[in-house]
Amino acid sequence: MRVERVLDLPALGEAVASGLIAVCRERQRSGAVPCIVLTGGRSGAQVLLAVRDHPDRDTVDWSRVRFLWGDERWAPAGHADRNDVLADESLFAAVETDTTLVHRVSASDSGATLDEAAAAYADVVARVPRVDVVLSGVGEDGHVASLFPGRSELLQGADEAAALPVRDSPKPPAERVTLSLPALNRADHSWLLAAGEGKAEAVRAVLGGSEPLPPAAHLAGRAETVLWADDAALRLTTV
Secondary structure, three states, rough: OEEEEOOHHHHHHHHHHHHHHHHHHHHHHHOOOOEEEEOOOOHHHHHHHHHHHHHHHHHHOOHHHHEEOOOOEEOOOOOOOOOHHHHHHHOOOOOOHHHHHHHOOOOOOOOOOOOHHHHHHHHHHHOOOOEEEEEEEEOOOOEEEEOOOOOOHOOOOOOOOOOOEOOOOOOOOOOEEEEEEHHOOOOOOOEEEOHHHHHHHHHHHHHHHHOOOOOOHOOOOOOOOEEEEEEEOOOOOOO
16 A cells, blocks of 8 residues: 655645546546546545646546445435535536436435345446546544444455445444445555544554454555545554
8 A cells, every 4th residue: 555645635635636637537548438436524525626626627528437436325315414415516516427427326215225225336336347546535443435344344245246235334324325345446546535633543553454454454456555644644653
């Protein structure tokens, strides 16, 4: 895992946004439709805002970018708890996207059950031919997406569903849909995001390698795995 150290959360957003735009631009130049897996939380929101405001934003044709989410809160469509609302209110409000390439988890008011929503999303993810970048915010307990320490979802195998229902989440809301670890690890570029003093213990655990490893330490991109972290999140490490 490579560590990219930045000053603070805005600097993290700008650095990751530059990297994301570069990956999308390169893939589109080769004639491909890049696929990005978005994340929620403060870091995920900061990245989306930084992409929206980036001077090179329009060097990417955003209507030819596929979007997925690493996890989604089980809430009604448009509810502030949902991760897709972050994208709707920032990047998607400023660029043209193709709705057939924006793959949302069904909402709790869609008529589907939680299990049906997870199964449908798993089918969507399984049909995506390639994942270029997964963005994963690192939680204070080291969780990523809705894969929490000590939970059975973390043990899902590569031959099982790509998306899972989550109940009794240790972090509200209690019900969610999450990509499995094997699904997250399909990405060429796995980028972990951590900002603020509250993430310092988790970052130390991720980089320290001591057992039991937090969920974030199990992420591995096919080409690279990068931890983008600010000074505060790295205060307990020697990086």
